[in-house]
Amino acid sequence: MTAGRFVLxxxxxxxxxxxxxxxxxxxxxxxxxxxxxxxxxxxxxxxWYGDYFADPxxxxxxxxxxxxxxxxxxxxxVVGTMTALALVRGRVIGRRILDLLIVGPIxxxxxxxxxxxxxxxxxxxxxxxxxxxxxxxxxLAAPFAIFSVLAALYRFDADLEMAAxxxxxxxxxxxxxxxxPLILPGVLSGAMxxxxxxxxxxxxxxxxxxxxxxxxxxxxxxxIDYNLTPVVAAVASLLSVVxxxxxxxxxxxxxxxARRRAG
Amino acid sequence: MGQSDRxxxxxxxxxxxxxxxxxxxxxxxxxxxxxxxxxxxxxxSGKSTILMCIAGFxxxxxxxxxxxxxxxxxxxPQRRELGMVFQRYTLFPHMSVLDNIAFPLKMRGVAxxxxxxxxxxxxxxxxLTEYGARMPAQLSGGQQQRVALxxxxxxxxPVLLMDEPLSALDKALREEMQLEIKHLxxxxxxxxxxxxxxxxxxxxxxxRIAVLDHGRLCQVGTPRDLYEAPQDPFVARFIGETNxxxxxxxxxxxxxxxxxxxxxxxxxxxxxAMAPLARDAAVVIAVRPERLRAGGDGPVKGxxxxxxYAGVATTYVLEMPGGATVRLRSATGANxxxxxxxxxxxxxxxxxxxxxxxxxx
Amino acid sequence: xxxxxxARHLSATATAALLTPFLALLAIAFLLPLGVLLYESLFxxxxxxxxxxxxxxxxxxxRVLWRTLRISAIVTVATxxxxxxxxxxxxxxxxxxxxxxxxxxxxxxxxxxxxxxYAWTVILQRNGIVNxxxxxxxxTSGPVRLLYTEGAVALAMAHVLLPFMVLPIWAALRNIPDDxxxxxxxxxxxxxxxxxxxxxxxxxxxxxxxxxxVFLLSMGFFVTPALIGGPQQMMMATLVSQQVRxxxxxxxxxxxxxxxxxxxxxxxxxxxxxxxxxxFVGSR
Numbered sequence: 001m002t003a004g005r006f007v008l009x010x011x012x013x014x015x016x017x018x019x020x021x022x023x024x025x026x027x028x029x030x031x032x033x034x035x036x037x038x039x040x041x042x043x044x045x046x047x048w049y050g051d052y053f054a055d056p057x058x059x060x061x062x063x064x065x066x067x068x069x070x071x072x073x074x075x076x077x078v079v080g081t082m083t084a085l086a087l088v089r090g091r092v093i094g095r096r097i098l099d100l101l102i103v104g105p106i107x108x109x110x111x112x113x114x115x116x117x118x119x120x121x122x123x124x125x126x127x128x129x130x131x132x133x134x135x136x137x138x139x140l141a142a143p144f145a146i147f148s149v150l151a152a153l154y155r156f157d158a159d160l161e162m163a164a165x166x167x168x169x170x171x172x173x174x175x176x177x178x179x180x181p182l183i184l185p186g187v188l189s190g191a192m193x194x195x196x197x198x199x200x201x202x203x204x205x206x207x208x209x210x211x212x213x214x215x216x217x218x219x220x221x222x223x224i225d226y227n228l229t230p231v232v233a234a235v236a237s238l239l240s241v242v243x244x245x246x247x248x249x250x251x252x253x254x255x256x257x258a259r260r261r262a263g
Numbered sequence: 264m265g266q267s268d269r270x271x272x273x274x275x276x277x278x279x280x281x282x283x284x285x286x287x288x289x290x291x292x293x294x295x296x297x298x299x300x301x302x303x304x305x306x307x308s309g310k311s312t313i314l315m316c317i318a319g320f321x322x323x324x325x326x327x328x329x330x331x332x333x334x335x336x337x338x339x340p341q342r343r344e345l346g347m348v349f350q351r352y353t354l355f356p357h358m359s360v361l362d363n364i365a366f367p368l369k370m371r372g373v374a375x376x377x378x379x380x381x382x383x384x385x386x387x388x389x390x391l392t393e394y395g396a397r398m399p400a401q402l403s404g405g406q407q408q409r410v411a412l413x414x415x416x417x418x419x420x421p422v423l424l425m426d427e428p429l430s431a432l433d434k435a436l437r438e439e440m441q442l443e444i445k446h447l448x449x450x451x452x453x454x455x456x457x458x459x460x461x462x463x464x465x466x467x468x469x470x471r472i473a474v475l476d477h478g479r480l481c482q483v484g485t486p487r488d489l490y491e492a493p494q495d496p497f498v499a500r501f502i503g504e505t506n507x508x509x510x511x512x513x514x515x516x517x518x519x520x521x522x523x524x525x526x527x528x529x530x531x532x533x534x535x536a537m538a539p540l541a542r543d544a545a546v547v548i549a550v551r552p553e554r555l556r557a558g559g560d561g562p563v564k565g566x567x568x569x570x571x572y573a574g575v576a577t578t579y580v581l582e583m584p585g586g587a588t589v590r591l592r593s594a595t596g597a598n599x600x601x602x603x604x605x606x607x608x609x610x611x612x613x614x615x616x617x618x619x620x621x622x623x624x
Numbered sequence: 625x626x627x628x629x630x631a632r633h634l635s636a637t638a639t640a641a642l643l644t645p646f647l648a649l650l651a652i653a654f655l656l657p658l659g660v661l662l663y664e665s666l667f668x669x670x671x672x673x674x675x676x677x678x679x680x681x682x683x684x685x686x687r688v689l690w691r692t693l694r695i696s697a698i699v700t701v702a703t704x705x706x707x708x709x710x711x712x713x714x715x716x717x718x719x720x721x722x723x724x725x726x727x728x729x730x731x732x733x734x735x736x737x738x739x740x741x742y743a744w745t746v747i748l749q750r751n752g753i754v755n756x757x758x759x760x761x762x763x764t765s766g767p768v769r770l771l772y773t774e775g776a777v778a779l780a781m782a783h784v785l786l787p788f789m790v791l792p793i794w795a796a797l798r799n800i801p802d803d804x805x806x807x808x809x810x811x812x813x814x815x816x817x818x819x820x821x822x823x824x825x826x827x828x829x830x831x832x833x834x835x836x837x838v839f840l841l842s843m844g845f846f847v848t849p850a851l852i853g854g855p856q857q858m859m860m861a862t863l864v865s866q867q868v869r870x871x872x873x874x875x876x877x878x879x880x881x882x883x884x885x886x887x888x889x890x891x892x893x894x895x896x897x898x899x900x901x902x903x904f905v906g907s908r
Binding site: 002004005008009011012013015016018019020022023025026029036037039075078079080082083085086089090091092093098100101103104105107108109110111112113114115116117118119120135136138139142146158161162171193196200202203206207217220221224225228232233236239240243244247 | 632633634635636638639642643645646647649650652653654656657658660661664706707709710712713714725728729730731732734735736737738739740741742743744745746747749751752753756783786787815816840841843844845846847850851860861864865868869874877881884885888892893
């Protein structure tokens with residue numbers, strides 16, 4: 001290995017450490033017995049995890065986020081699949097404008113959308129409600145679901161749809177029996193992305209929560225700011241684990257589907 | 264309408280544009296019940312577009328499509344009751360072979376037990392009885408195309424459309440499948456409309472061939488008609504091998520009449536006019552290499568340039584006085600002449616074997 | 625392919641029906657709220673541009689604006705410097721090493737920004753890891769204030785936004801055929817020359833895309849400045865939050881959001897092609 005290559009690889013792995021370590025530091029600290037966070041921890045306890053599961057505030061925020069995430073995932077996936085189908089198979093007038101609209105929720109700063117939704121939801125009495133969160137997070141996640149299904153549709157052989165029609169299937173049945181099963185990995189990974197986006201979303205949640213209706217990230221936000229107990233570290237660790245589990249789960253589902261098809 | 268007309272497919276005055284390109288330019292054509300009709304032409308000739316219009320995947324800008332006595336021009340593909348085999352196999356990769364074949368029956372509401380029995384029957388027809396439980400990805404290309412064929416015939420459509428179904432297969436397999444499809448078609452008595460760019464395939468399989476060029480129908484006829492009596496210089500060139508000689512008409516002639524033609528190098532030959540020709544009109548004469556004769560003492564001289572030995576026949580490349588080259592083919596050993604390069608020989612042909620067409624402007 | 629009369633395509637009616645839910649959603653939960661907020665900024669209490677003028681006149685807000693631009697620029701440059709070598713090594717890796725590197729880039733991307741920012745508050749706080757280390761090494765006698773500094777905000781933001789820089793650069797580098805470098809090497813170019821003459825120019829679209837994305841996200845970033853910068857290091861997003869939550873000054877918050885939207889829309893429209901947004905969905 002030449003000196004140049006050595007420097008390059010050393011730099012790259014240093015960056016990897018920089019990417020991973022801060023998040024990984026929190027996990028061992030969440031098992032430390034001390035009342036304040038310590039590194040390295042001087043013992044092992046599950047007390048903070050117990051506290052989290054025993055605390056009705058944490059639990060209600062968690063269930064609120066789970067429910068909002070599921071609704072947003074289903075909503076974004078259904079809407080996203082329909083939109084992706086229209087983009088690939090349909091005759092779209094004003095395609096350029098539509099493309100811009102689709103990336104809108106991604107590129108517009110979340111703070112902008114957050115305060116705007118806060119203002120409008122306030123008048124509609126939607127702040128702190130599950131409906132409000134579901135609507136806001138569906139808008140946020142829909143573009144990702146669209147991209148995910150689009151990618152699957154581009155990989156899908158459109159002639160198979162024609163073959164289904166030539167077999168006497170209606171458009172709807174061709175979609176149900178042929179297209180949907182074949183793009184399902186893309187649809188499911190879109191749904192998982194959408195769930196994670198909603199479940200982890202902090203900025204809009206920060207604004208449209210209220211005392212009774214708040215998401216897990218909003219509760220976490222408050223506690224990081226005012227109440228730095230090791231419970232926060234435990235919740236942060238759990239949140240990372242959930243994200244990673246869903247992501248890896250999605251990957252595995254895709255792999256299994258592909259393998260079954262190859263026979 | 265009699266039962267015998269169920270399988271008639273016709274297009275009438277079909278026109279289809281893609282932007283400013285006329286992909287199909289006023290084609291009228293019919294395949295009779297139980298007939299094997301090949302649509303033959305180079306890429307861009309419109310053959311696939313015609314098939315797609317029959318199938319319903321393209322809607323013509325003008326003209327009608329009829330199946331049996333039914334005008335299906337405005338009917339969506341899934342209600343035309345046609346079987347279709349695509350260029351690529353287009354088997355549903357997530358269904359077993361048997362489920363693929365049963366799919367058209369499922370779409371028609373056939374009960375599960377009957378569906379399976381009929382799918383097995385179709386599978387046996389294409390000699391893949393043992394393969395029902397496999398997934399498409401586990402089959403070879405030839406097997407996949409046979410499954411696609413079984414799926415297209417399982418619900419007994421009166422008409423089967425095939426869009427270059429063999430082009431993805433290698434040569435040996437292709438030839439085997441050509442005969443197999445032909446036999447199956449006879450057995451089932453189904454009408455087949457078959458798109459191909461391969462003239463040998465068309466000649467081997469079809470009862471009649473429709474030759475297309477630039478969206479126009481050049482000629483429809485039996486393989487023998489097209490080979491022996493091309494009505495169009497394009498057909499003459501496209502089917503088999505043909506010498507094309509440019510010249511000028513020496514007199515007027517009606518279609519079918521005898522005409523003298525002056526070739527470059529001031530050689531005068533006799534030919535049969537394929538269209539009314541006027542004195543001095545530019546013409547092109549088409550003569551098959553195997554209809555050229557060498558020897559004797561005719562006015563047309565050819566200088567031997569090359570002899571290409573191909574087993575059963577030998578092809579000689581000869582240069583005519585005006586610089587044009589012609590090919591002469593004869594059974595190996597049949598010719599008395601055995602000329603070294605550069606030797607000269609007289610060439611002759613019967614006037615009825617030389618067809619004079621008006622040269623393209 | 626003429627799409628007008630081919631059955632491969634859906635009819636205009638079917639297309640419209642499929643698009644309706646998304647467009648309705650966008651109208652209700654995206655366009656309408658932003659529109660109402662911008663209306664506030666321009667027409668409350670009366671048609672005026674005074675709220676916008678205030679953003680650029682009042683020295684307090686001008687300072688916030690400059691800080692936001694400064695931090696965004698620093699973060700963009702820092703992530704570029706960090707991301708490029710990693711992307712380069714990813715391009716040259718195969719198998720398990722590549723899978724590990726990709727996971728190390730994607731997993732943080734899909735871990736909550738809040739969690740990653742929280743990690744930095746733990747590391748940087750008064751009795752955090754860095755301060756412990758500094759004191760044990762004897763470099764400082766007492767705890768140093770690290771949180772609520774501009775450097776800390778930039779550091780944490782660079783960490784959080786790094787994947788957005790790595791992915792487009794990696795995508796661009798991956799698309800450069802190996803043959804180019806091989807051909808150049810055959811012709812006698814040194815590795816450095818190959819990089820300068822071939823790799824860098826061909827990767828520039830990815831670099832541009834990454835820089836744009838990171839800069840855009842930095843300009844409107846909220847979580848990290850809020851938790852690590854605090855009121856001392858206020859940026860645009862935290863200023864908007866303060867105006868809304870503490871001062872209930874909707875028209876001024878609307879004006880701040882309006883400025884952010886103009887910057888965003890301008891950059892997106894100008895570099896629509898370069899952005900290649902679908903790349904962030906996940907890379908296969």
